[in-house]
Amino acid sequence: MFYRQAGDFKSSYREDLQTFALKQDRWAYYALLVVAFLVVPFIINDYWASAVLLPFLILAIAALGLNILTGYCGQVSLGTGGFMAVGAYACYKIMTSAPDLSIFFVVLLSGAVTALVGLIFGIPSLRIKGFYLAVATLAAQFFLVWLFNKVPWFYNYSASGQISAPERTMFGWAITGPNAEAPVRYLFCITIVVLLAWIARNLTRGRIGRSWMAIRDMDIAAEIIGVDPLKTKLLAFAVSSFYIGVSGALFFSVYLGAVEVGEVFGITLSFLILFMIIIGGLGSILGSFIGAGFLVLVPVLLKNVMVNGLGWPTDIAAHIEFVIVGGLIMGFLIVEPHGLAQLWRLAKEKLLLWPFPH
Amino acid sequence: MKNHGTSLVSNIEPGQEVLSVQNISLSFGGVKALTDISFDLVKGEVRAIIGPNGAGKSSMLNVINGFYHPQEGEVFYCGQKRNAMKPHQIAHQGIARTFQNIALFKGMSTLDNIMTGRFTHMKTNVLQHAFWRGPAEQEEIENRLKVEEIIDFLEIQTIRKTPVGRLPYGLQKRVELGRALAAEPVLLLLDEPMAGMNIEEKEDMSRFILDVQEEFGTTIALIEHDMGVVMDISDRVVVLDYGKKIGDGTPDEVRNNQAVIDAYLGVPHE
Ligand SMILES: Nc1ncnc2c1ncn2[C@@H]1O[C@H](COP(=O)(O)OP(=O)(O)O)[C@@H](O)[C@H]1O
Numbered sequence A: 001m002f003y004r005q006a007g008d009f010k011s012s013y014r015e016d017l018q019t020f021a022l023k024q025d026r027w028a029y030y031a032l033l034v035v036a037f038l039v040v041p042f043i044i045n046d047y048w049a050s051a052v053l054l055p056f057l058i059l060a061i062a063a064l065g066l067n068i069l070t071g072y073c074g075q076v077s078l079g080t081g082g083f084m085a086v087g088a089y090a091c092y093k094i095m096t097s098a099p100d101l102s103i104f105f106v107v108l109l110s111g112a113v114t115a116l117v118g119l120i121f122g123i124p125s126l127r128i129k130g131f132y133l134a135v136a137t138l139a140a141q142f143f144l145v146w147l148f149n150k151v152p153w154f155y156n157y158s159a160s161g162q163i164s165a166p167e168r169t170m171f172g173w174a175i176t177g178p179n180a181e182a183p184v185r186y187l188f189c190i191t192i193v194v195l196l197a198w199i200a201r202n203l204t205r206g207r208i209g210r211s212w213m214a215i216r217d218m219d220i221a222a223e224i225i226g227v228d229p230l231k232t233k234l235l236a237f238a239v240s241s242f243y244i245g246v247s248g249a250l251f252f253s254v255y256l257g258a259v260e261v262g263e264v265f266g267i268t269l270s271f272l273i274l275f276m277i278i279i280g281g282l283g284s285i286l287g288s289f290i291g292a293g294f295l296v297l298v299p300v301l302l303k304n305v306m307v308n309g310l311g312w313p314t315d316i317a318a319h320i321e322f323v324i325v326g327g328l329i330m331g332f333l334i335v336e337p338h339g340l341a342q343l344w345r346l347a348k349e350k351l352l353l354w355p356f357p358h
Numbered sequence B: 001m002k003n004h005g006t007s008l009v010s011n012i013e014p015g016q017e018v019l020s021v022q023n024i025s026l027s028f029g030g031v032k033a034l035t036d037i038s039f040d041l042v043k044g045e046v047r048a049i050i051g052p053n054g055a056g057k058s059s060m061l062n063v064i065n066g067f068y069h070p071q072e073g074e075v076f077y078c079g080q081k082r083n084a085m086k087p088h089q090i091a092h093q094g095i096a097r098t099f100q101n102i103a104l105f106k107g108m109s110t111l112d113n114i115m116t117g118r119f120t121h122m123k124t125n126v127l128q129h130a131f132w133r134g135p136a137e138q139e140e141i142e143n144r145l146k147v148e149e150i151i152d153f154l155e156i157q158t159i160r161k162t163p164v165g166r167l168p169y170g171l172q173k174r175v176e177l178g179r180a181l182a183a184e185p186v187l188l189l190l191d192e193p194m195a196g197m198n199i200e201e202k203e204d205m206s207r208f209i210l211d212v213q214e215e216f217g218t219t220i221a222l223i224e225h226d227m228g229v230v231m232d233i234s235d236r237v238v239v240l241d242y243g244k245k246i247g248d249g250t251p252d253e254v255r256n257n258q259a260v261i262d263a264y265l266g267v268p269h270e
């Protein structure tokens, strides 16, 4: 039997404000970081990088971004794919026009450009809410994809209409381009993920996060407390779009390498990210990761079982996969609307007091 | 940790006017909610606003905190005529309120609801929050101290971390009062804080209101139907009926005013 913390006892407010309130959680988190940075890079191969880890890490950033907007601030968006496209194309344009700029800054700048675009598309949110806002963001989704298809300037007039990432290095290692190795791409992505997750946690734990949640829960009460609805929503749109833009930039430059906008950043991607935060947990940082992990892993697992294990044809397996994932999503919406993160929290609450609940 | 309201009210002595409404008329389409209403609130008093349902009491509070813009009339606050302002700007001037129907942030705990009430006292920006350590954390802790005082004051220590949606009605009303108090308001508007409460809960709430008045010197506008409570805890009373003011004075004066007796006290209500 190992020792564990029993009950919730804090002696200072600073302690009470910690991200991982329980000692076990804190150690688990540090252990995870050590494994992620010091173990995984040595065992990762191309299959694991491209099938699981890179999509998981990169889509988790998008899920974090959407969760800030939808889960924390209550503004529904179906435009995630379109905004990821903004990040991807911003990344491409910056990469090709400023070849000497470090790829790290290119990715952050792409996020900043997307934040600006998100800010503009967020302006109607002051007037329209709920379902109508969802429709407006859907319009943004289609408009953005159309725009990147139609205006050749965005793809530097290439004949194929595709964009592809040239090689960029950091400390002598290729991060993008055909020579980029799996461990390097992985390390680049996970560094950005850890940084952005930490910032998301910080933004949501204090005054800013509360102002978002106040708008989400009861906007008139938020106003009489001094929260400016326009500023608050626009900030959520900007921050959310920054994350989504960074995700799009990485998805294009580090993960795929070459992109055809309609195929990659279509409405399907918007829904995928939305399902991630619904399954993982709205208004939860951890939930964004759980949801991304779940929706990246489940199809891979199913495919392995059905195609490699049972020897079924790939197209049938793909259809069954749709049905199963769809069923899981519906199941979750019915059984635990607060997502996997909530199940985890409840389980922990029980365990904390076990074996003496009162 | 001050907001703009603190400095606005600093040169107003107890007993001097904090807010007055003058000749306010408000209508919705054809419905006249308020007709030519004038009254004042002086620093440190509990000013009850009474009247039958639909008299325009809530509408009056909505004018004061900027949700409704009257077609006619003016609002004077801390000696100055107030220009048209948004509700969130008025909050920064030190006016806080509770709602007739509970308007808590359902997804948050008691603690977070009350912390949100400190909004006008917190100044750190997004960048400082992104890095947390330093000013943002410091500000959070300082304000947390203030919020813990309010939690102690309202005797709600045990529900600190409980999501407010799980609380019984009476406690939700108390948390909403806590959220308004967290702003350390100059002027506190309470819209039927005791509606739907049993006698014990009403007594508790009355005690809290009197304690707020006494300890913090807050000026309070109180809408309440229970005449016993009104007579007990208010210094002066305004009586509205069909959007018109029909009485104004001390509880005793109002109680003996024939127009009030006819229009309000005589009329049965819930
Ligand atoms: N937003 C609104 N739109 C239309 N009519 C309103 C609105 N707010 C209040 N009223 C009307 O104004 C009158 C006064 O309402 P209210 O101020 O809520 O009364 P009280 O709080 O005294 O019960 C009522 O006739 C009500 O229907």
Ligand SMILES: [Mg+2]
Pocket (backbone or CB within 6 Å): B057, B058, B059, B100
């Ligand atoms: Mg009312």
